[in-house]
Amino acid sequence: MDTTVADPLVGQVLDGRYRIESRVARGGMATVYLSKDLKLDRTIALKVMHPGLAQDEDFVRRFIGEAKSAAALSHPNVVAVFDQGTDGQHVFLAMEYVPGRTLRDLLNERGRLGPRQALEIMQPVLAALGAAHRAGLVHRDVKPENVLLMADGQLKVADFGLARAETASKQTKTGMLIGTVGYLAPEQVLTGHTDVRSDVYAAGIMLFELLTGRQPHEGETPIMVAYKHVNEVVPPPSSVIPGIPPQLDALVAAATSREPANRPADANRFLAAVADTHRDLPFDIDQTVSNATSVLHTAPPAPTRPHAGSPSHPAAHTSVIPADSRPVEPPRAPFMDRAIDFVTGRFVLIGLGLIAVLVIGWAVWYQTAGQYAHVPRNLIGMSFDEARQRLTAEGIQFKRGKSTYSEQIKKDHVASVDPAPGERVKQGQIITLALSRGRAPVPVPDVAGKSLDEATKILQSKGLTVGDLSRAASQTVPKDAVVRTDPKAGDKQSPDEPVGIVLSNGVALPNLVGQPRDAAENQLKAMGLNVKIDEQADPAKPPGTVLAQNPAAGTPVSRGDEVTLQVNKANNCFLPDVNPFCNNGASPQDMVSVPTTMGRSMEEAKGMLEGAGFQVVAKKGPGRRDRHGPGGRQVVFQNPPGGNAPRGSTVTIWG
Secondary structure (H helix, E strand, C coil), X not given: CCCCCCCCCCCCEECCCEEEEXXXXXXXXXXXXXXXXXXXXXXXXXXXXXXXXXXXXXXXXXXXXXXXXXXXXXXXXXXXXXXXXXXXXXXXXXXXXXXXXEHHHHHHHXXXXXXXXXXXXXXXXXXXXXXXXXXXXXXXXXXXXXXXXXXCCCEEECCCCHHHHHHHCCCCHHHHHHHHHHHCCHHHHHCCCCCHHHHHHHHHHHHHHHHHCCCCCCCCCHHHHHHHXXXXXXXXXXXXXXCCCHHHHHHHHHHCCXXXXXXXCCHHHXXXXXXXXXXXXXXXXXXXXXXXXXXXXXXXXXXXXXXXXXXXXXXXXXXXXXXXXXXXXXXXXXXXXXXXXHHHHHHHHHHHXXXXXXXXXXXXXXXXXHCEEECCCCCCCCEHXXXXXHHHHCCCEEEECXXXXXXXXXXXXXXXXXXXXXXXXXXXXXXXXXXXXXXXXXXXXXXXXXXXXXXXXXXXXXXXXXXXXXXXXXXXXXXXXXXXXXXXXXXXXXXXXXXXXXXXCCEECCCCCCCEHHXXXXXXXXXXXXXXXXXXXXXXXXXXXXXXXXXXXXXXXXXXXXXXXXXXXXXXXXXXXXCHHHHCCCCHHXXXXXXXXXXXXXXXXXXXXXXXXXXXXXXXXXXXXXXXXXXXXXXXXXXXXXXXXXCCCEEEEEC
16 A cells, blocks of 8 residues: 555545545545445545646536446446545545556566466456447546456456546646556547547557567657557567467457557457457467577576666566677688688578478468368457458358357347357358347346336346337226336346336226216226216206216226216106106107116016107116126116106116
């Protein structure tokens, strides 16, 4: 820990929650402290911005925005951001505390890593970057100092997105360029523009450094290094460390192309290529490269004196041998020199001729007899259309194989190739492309009865997203609540596939106009609705029946909603000897008594009424079902219910 000077923040509590216990490190943008979250009783790392930056309102605004984006990123290889806040002049981040050391510390200790070791470190780094790229987040400051190694071997990448806030501040643009110039992509130097391919470039530089122990571009000033990034090609690692396989040279070359369009499209594509290369490497490759390097340095080095102020690099350096320490050869006569030069020259020419014959002969055999092609190495991670265009251009035939789930490869992109990338295939041989089905399925949680907001949060907590919304009537689920999901609860769904949600429209209100009041009111109450009665007089309509309803028939309603029924008040038109104008012009001699048929079968009631001289209309009562057997349905209501009515008028019965 950095404890060289007393720090006034040590011992303070920020935001009433974070107690600062000791200083861990100090950088150009912030100081990191080991702290205690008093609310959750856990150890965290607190990154406190330097006071000068905290006074820059533009920087603080961008810093808060980037911190929120980083906090939304959840991945096992990403240092988690828990909280962001301010306390007076202090702007801070509360982050996951990762005990251990940085990748820079490991490089300083070992100098460089073997090919397999290097790729084993790059894979979790690229997985973390890939998760960020899928979320639309660019790291912008990929370097060994931001890669943390835990004691259990786990690896985490820190400071996602924070470089953007730093570069946005006028006060720190120069400092940022100096601090990370060794990993800047050409477009960052020329225009300041960054995207996910800038992270890929920095990752390629880091892979070069892991393999060789030094950065590819070095210079006396940061400007000289930046100039080389823009104008010079990154050399192959094997030019520095003999024995490194050409596959790793190809990985570095692809990732560090000066033209962004020629790099892997994002960290996920680069990860797929790295994983394929790692799988194909011999298990003893690290020892093989180490032995090859040792052979080159078997001669004892000439003694040199340390040069004060020289940069300390883990990789081997070319030694300068003083003239007085070189072995001296005995003098030779001039004619002997000419003879040796002549003979040597003849043998060199003969040797070169033999080599040329062999190379040409092998090339002819390869092109004519073998007729081979190579499966492109960067197919993994391509979309199907991209892979089709690439293979068609190279004359390689292919077919689609069975799709497979993949945590790294996006849906409908190439997840695997058979034969594998880089392998030789005969002309006409068909290779198989297996596309990704997306991430592995997870069970869909039960969100029935929840509001849309609640259901969305529950699905997101399982890594799922909400897809199409639709509606359906439901007798039991309140209006606007979730009726069901598609797929249904308990079924499995890939997080790359959205989950459809069906919301309740409530139940459709039935048509109650013309129904008897009691029957209509009972039906609504059975649906859990509140009923309001509004009595009106309409002599032209039967008394006691529903004249109108509000809401109208077909309107979606839920339990507890109110429905108003406009009911016709009982009048005397069907009662004897009252108001002759209700008889519709019929004389007293045309008035006959209306039989009461309640409780009788519909068939019997119809016969009684027709026998008395009335027309009969039979209707099915609300909520009633046909009853089979003798008698059928029974009359539950009739209109008019009794009294006198004109002969030939209509009596309506419900059963």
